[in-house]
Amino acid sequence: MKKPVIGILMGSDSDYEVMREAARSLQEFGIEFEMLVSSAHRSPQRTLEYAANARERGIRAFIVGAGAAAHLAGVVASKTTLPVIAVPIDSTSMKGLDALLATVQMPGGIPVASMAIGKAGAKNAGLFAVQLLAATDADLAARLDASRTVMAEGVAEKSERLQQRLSADGLA
């Protein structure tokens, strides 16, 4: 079994549906990861120990999702100098704006890279982690380039289908 190089952390199992998108991005590029629940507020000791011990276990970056008064990414960052990529989760009536503001307003000296709120943010967090690893892995960088090409082709195909809809609607 391969060793995980990315640690995906979330504040509650209720965050899983969003954070699964990060796992999917990593899986697409064959990046090994581990995923666990740990809370900045409900299990602070577990969170601090995980962050402190991760580097020696082979982890090279963290993806951290939390909602509400989202302190998890910042707490992880306080115990490691590995990169921390945060995903604000839309789990309250404030629809993730609370988590976004709590996440991005880190004090100078302890950086956290925050993605967008929700599933797009989680997807990009996974891709961002791949990009970090690709900085020293030419094969991985080439596969990222290829995925961008496929994405661009997909946009062109959508445009083509749009022409067909325009025509069907009698607008072209």
Ligand code: RP5
């Ligand atoms: C946060 O509180 C978690 O990250 C989650 O987004 C939110 C709600 O958690 P649960 O009450 O669903 O466990 O800490």
